[in-house]
Amino acid sequence: MLRLWRWFSFRHLRSYKGRALLCLLGVALGVAVFIGIKTAASSAMSSFQATVTSLAGTAELQVIGQGTGFPEGLYATVVSADGVRAATPVLEFNVLAAPPLDEPLLMLGIDVFSDQEFRQYQFIESEQTSGAILSFLTEPGAVALTEKFAERHGLNLNDQLEIFAGSKRLTFTLRTLLKLKGPARALEGNVALVDIATAQEAFDRIGRLDRIDLLLEEKTSTKMVVEDLRKLLPADVRVEEPNQRLGRIQEMVDAYRLNLLALSLIALFVGIFLIFNAVAFAVSKRRFEIAMLRVLGTQRWQILGLFLGEALIVGLLGAILGVGLGLVMAKLALKAMAQTISELYLLVRAETLTLSPLVILLGTGPALGVALLGGLVPSLEASRTLPKEALYRGTLERRLHMNIGKVSLVGGVVLALGYLCSQQPPVDGLPIFGFVAAFLILAGFSFLAPASVLLVNRVLAPVLARTFKLEGQMASRYLGRSLNRSAVAIASLMTALAMLISISILILSFRQTVVVWTEQIIAADIYISPAGRITGQRGGLPSKLVDSLPQLPGVTAVERLTETPIRIGEVVALLDATDLVVKEKFGRIMYRRGSSRDIMRRCREQGQVSISEVLSNRLGLGEGDTIEIPTPKGVESLVIAGVFYDYRTEGGMVIMDQSTYRRYWPEDRRYTSVALYLDSNADPEEVRAQIRRNLDQSQEVFITSNRELRREILRIFDQTFSITYALQIIAIVVAIFGIVNTLILLVRERERDIGVLKAVGATNRQVQRMTVLEAGLMGFISFVLGTVNGILLSLLLIFVINKQSFGWTIQFSIPPGMLGKTLILVLVCSVLAGIAPARAAVSKKVSEVMRLE
Amino acid sequence: MIELESLTKTYTLGRQRIVAVSDVSLRIRPGEFTAIMGKSGCGKTTLLSLMGGLDRPDSGHIRVNGQDITQLADQELTRYRRDQVGIIFQFFNLIPILTVAENVALPYSLQGKSSADIWERVQALLRDVDLLERREHYPHEISGGEMQRVAIARALINRPRLVLADEPTGNLDSRTGHQVMEIMAELSDRHKTTFILATHSEEAASYAGRRLLMRDGSIRSVEESQEGT
Structure with a gap:
């Protein structure tokens, strides 16, 4: 078997590098999105975790206020509670270092004496800083920054640091530098320390605290201390263990991530078609070789193994490329992810990626599955082909023609299952069944693709014949006849388009809803907020x-x-x-x-x-x-x-x-x-x-006009969705390459027909026009099917998946402009895709083709 | 009148140079039914390809009614093939997605003419080859002999001056082959069309008025027959 692979598979892959690369890209895209999103999410999570744990230090419990915190009088109550061994008060502010620094900083107001038992800050000792720690306590405007932050902005000791806290512009003096250890690691070093009294004064919070960290006496039940404290504290003050914050954030990140993961699955779905196409191409190209191998005594399972092996090699290489691309993507997505976490929980600054072998395994596993799935049908066909049959082309076509009924029936059943899934409630607040339904809709439509291609083609045939004469008639007939190739390419472009159209409908409907909403609720003329x-x-x-x-x-x-x-x-x-x-x-x-x-x-x-x-x-x-x-x-x-x-x-x-x-x-x-x-x-x-x-x-305040605020809301909206657009465009480009691939294959299969046409007087231009028309027809049919599929998916996204994961009401609307633009894009791309195959179609001399006889 | 003058054509196969046609000179009179005979690889098909404008010679000239087709530009050569030549292949080479009638009409349709214009002629030709009943069938629905008859009708649709047939009976049993040759001979006679046949079948060649024997790319002997058409 190994020798078969070495002799046949590797040599073929080497000869058809472009085609193999295309499949590789399709698979890589799916894997990349999966790994990118997963890695970005887990990196943001671990950065968040590092911030939470490093800030908590050794604290076993935290008393946390909300909004403007709680009166500092509660400190005495907490310290004297049963089971509490030590306590330290903390004030926490997210501030913005004034331009040109323009970076968020977590400013911590601490009580240096009681804090020592909780956190180990390491100050950089030097002559210059001797006595700095002391001055840190006594001098009102003193601040400590991490060495990393100071170095990045060229700040030296005794330099001034300006920050915005709400609408106030405050100035501090840098007195001490902190090593990037312990709590200073929070937010990748964007931490500033001030004395708690300084903080209270500077931020107008005299007499108030945000948090009290606690250490408990040995052999004390944490649960009992929590219960006792809850009785002593007001209702808006929480008592919890530091890691409880992590669980909640995890849930939120999961919901956010799920949407993007669905995108990665769609990309993998497109990959299935690409691999199917590539293996079908290999099977068609090597009919004679299969026949000879069979004649020479090669077993069916060996033929199956040969082609499946090739699919797996492509899958594996795609997965490896996908991991690399995924890490690049993770780096890009990390900022967005950290921002989402920051908006609701705690300021997070995530810079480094955390790699998980499990994520890489989870990402590459499906890629191999996709490769097997995509390669299975054509490989099975190859293995079942009789040696005699393999000498003639068209066997696969006849088989598929005969099975159209069955394939369509499967499509119908899969769609019905999809509908059932869409009616199910969420699982743990996540629209799991909604995503399964989306997958089933895509799969169902793919199974229905051959029958739909025949149907649409039949409707279009008279129009084409009238408009483009013989070339139109032949393009349409060829398409109908080569269903096993064309339906796969069409299904793949249809899937990519369905994804583009559904997500565009979702985003544009959502945007339209938001536009109407902002017009109604942003009624004031001027808005003022802290800078x-x-x-x-x-x-x-x-x-x-x-x-x-x-x-x-x-x-x-x-x-x-x-x-x-x-x-x-x-x-x-x-x-x-x-x-x-x-x-x-x-x-x-x-x-x-x-x-x-x-x-x-x-x-x-x-x-x-x-x-x-x-x-x-x-x-x-x-x-x-x-x-x-x-x-x-x-x-x-x-x-x-x-x-x-x-x-x-x-x-x-x-x-x-x-x-x-x-x-x-x-x-x-x-x-x-x-x-x-x-x-x-x-x-x-x-x-x-x-x-x-x-x-x-x-x-310092921001003064925004009505129009500016609306524009800003829409700007943020558009920014949020920009990554999705980028992913979709890549998927479409890959699918368009699928059309190029298919047409080249079809042209090769029709070499003799093309030779005859030229022999009986067809000009090169006529043959080329036929091929380009066929490409355009494939694009158009993909668009028609993709639109129907996309509209169904968008209904699912808006009324099931969005409702279950976010609960927003989005007014459904199909923007005709978007559909028009998509149609133009598809037609232009598919006609362009037809150019190379059209050139290939006329590249051979008639006599060369005829000499085959 | 077809005149071949010092025609030579070579191919390169890997590193090997093969002389397919070597210094062939020949005259064929209008309406003549000529058979080129010889073993496989002797250059028959290449000679036919050159005369049909499917390929260009390395040197020499081909004059068809005084026009040197070796000097024609690609587009003119295509027009020559379409308007003046009909080709019949061993493997019929019908277009599988077109019906019998559409296959016959193909050279006409390629000129952008609508099928209505040529329907009468297609019908007449299909009647000549006894396939009118089968006009709506697709190639895979008819037999080999019928396919070759469709190919003959297609070759004649443009009223060509020259019909080239490459082993037209090579893929048929002897009875069907005989029928096909009968039809070709009769149509050649009726339409006064020049027919050139490449074959290694003595029986097929027996329908020709003149027989040329090719070996190693050259014409070795010419034999005139009184019985042929």
Whole structure:
């Protein structure tokens, strides 16, 4: 067997490098996406884990506040609780180092004395820094940075570090450098240490803490300490073990990852067709060789092994290439992944990739499976071919023609199974059955491809014959006759197109929904927010500024907003407290049911709340239900007045009136953003300039116009989906190459026919036009089938997969412009794909072909 | 009138140079039925290819009614094949995706003419070869002899001056071969078309008015027959 492979398979692969490379690319793409996404996700996770564990140090339990934290008086309560051996207070801020540094920093306010038992900071000792540690404690503006961060930005001791904390611009002096060890490793070294008193003062948090880390006495039950502490602490303060944070983030990353993984499976799916094509090509090309081998006594299983072996070699090489590509892709996806984690949980800065052998195995395994699956049918055909039969071409074609009924029946059954799967509920919040249904739809359509090609071809045949005369007629007939080749190429392009069309419909429908939504809800003329607005930033706007706004000329109304993350059960959501009286009059919230004015009035007058659709789905709560919200005053049960559409967060939102918020969060005096409604004749630019003039030197805010904010939302939206577009384009290019591949194969099989045509007077141009027309026809039929398939898939994506994983309502719409553009793209690409085979078709002299006789 | 003058054609096979046609000079009169005989590899098919404009000689000239086809550009040569030559192959070489009638009409259709224009002629030719009933059949639905008769009809559709037949009976049993030769001889006579036949069958050659014997690329003897057409 080995000798057979060496003599036949390797030599053939060497002679048809281009074709082998194409298959290799198809498989590599699938593997790359799989490994890329998995590796990026696990790298982001491990970076997150490293941050969490290095920041937690030796802490066994953490008391964590939300929003603006909790009063420092609780520290005494916690320290004196049973079972607590040691405690240290912490303030945590995500700040933005001012330009030109422009990087996020995690600023930790610590109590150096009590902290020592928890974390081992290593300071760089030098003459210059002697006494630095001391000054770190005594000097109010002192900060310690990691050596890595300082080096990257050329910062030396005693240099100034400017940061944005909310709308404040703060200046610190670099007094000490930290080695990149222990807690300083968090966020890849983007850590700044200050004394806790300095932090409280600088960030207007006097008397408040974010976290208390705890060490427990030996032989104490952690569970009991947690229970005791919960009794002593307000409802919005959590007690948990450091690694509990990891479990929650894992779930979120899983949901995000699943969508991209589905994409990688589709790419692998295209790979199956490519391999099928390549092996079918090899079988056709080597009919004579198979026959001779069979005549010489080679067993059927050996022939099967020979061709399957070739498919496996291609699969294996594709997998190896895929691993390399995957790592490049992981590097690119890592940033996006880290950003998603940062948005909801903790600022994460992931730079290094974590390689897992298991992921690589999981990625390459399916590639080999794909290779086997793609190679199986043509290899089986090769092995079953009688020596006599192998001398004639067309045996495969006749077989497939006879089996069209059966193949279509299988397609129908697979589609029916797909429908059943789409009706199933999610598994652990994940749309597992939805993805199975997507796969079954793609598979079902592929099985239906031969029959559909015949059908569409029959409809198009008269049009082609009328428009393109004999060339059109022959292109259409040839296509119908070479179904076993053309249907596979068409199915492969159809799959890639279905993927492009379905995801485009999803994205464009989603985008259209968001556009309508932003037009309705972004009703104010100007929005003001703190300049240091980065993930997890909890700073507010200067109160003097907020108070001055109603008096500004041209301002009709001011809507103040306080945004704070809250935990409801296991769900992290955003709480938006707003001036509903203003919103009711000037703005809008899109509710899924009921009158918006009425709901807002109930929220204002009766202390009810509105929740977003996503949160409603996650918690299983709707209008009229009560929602339990942890507040500093205890867990409050509030009535849900309405459920509104919102596309800002994956976690969901709660909206309440400012008066309700102040009742439960009396300590929080922040306004995290403000919306201004102007007179109809006011000049927004003038108002903007006036606001700027009212600011102190040390304050920095973002002032955004209505239009800019809408544009920014759409920019972020488009950016989020850019990676998907790139992947789809690659899949289509690979599938188009599949058409080139198939046509070259078909031209080779029709060499004699082409010779006859030329012998009886066909010009080269006529033969070329025939081939190019056939390519265009294949592209067109792929488009028709891909569109039907894509629309079905998009319905599944929007109404099943999206609903189950995110719960957003997306208004389904098919953008005709997108379909038109796709059709042009496909026709242009497939006609271009026909050019090389068309050249090949006329490259041989008629006499050379005829001499075969 | 077809005139071949010092025609030579060589092929390179790997590192070996093969002389397929060597310095052949010949005249064939209009309407003549000529058979070129010889063993496999003697150069018969190559000679036919050169006369049919399927290939170009290395040296020498081929004049068909005074026009030197060796000097024609590719497009003109295609036109020559389409308008003046009909070819009949040993393996029939019908286009499998076209029906019998469409195969016959093919050279006409290649000129962009609609089938309506030529339908009458296709019908007449199919009647001549006794296949009118089978006009809607596809090649795989008819027998070898029938396929060759379709090929004869196709070769005559353009009213060519010259029909070249390469071993037309080589793939048929002797009875069918005989029928096919009868039809060819009769049509050649009726349409006053020059027929050149390459064959190694004595029986097939017996229908020809003149027989040329080829060996190693050259014509060794010429034999005129009174019985032939």
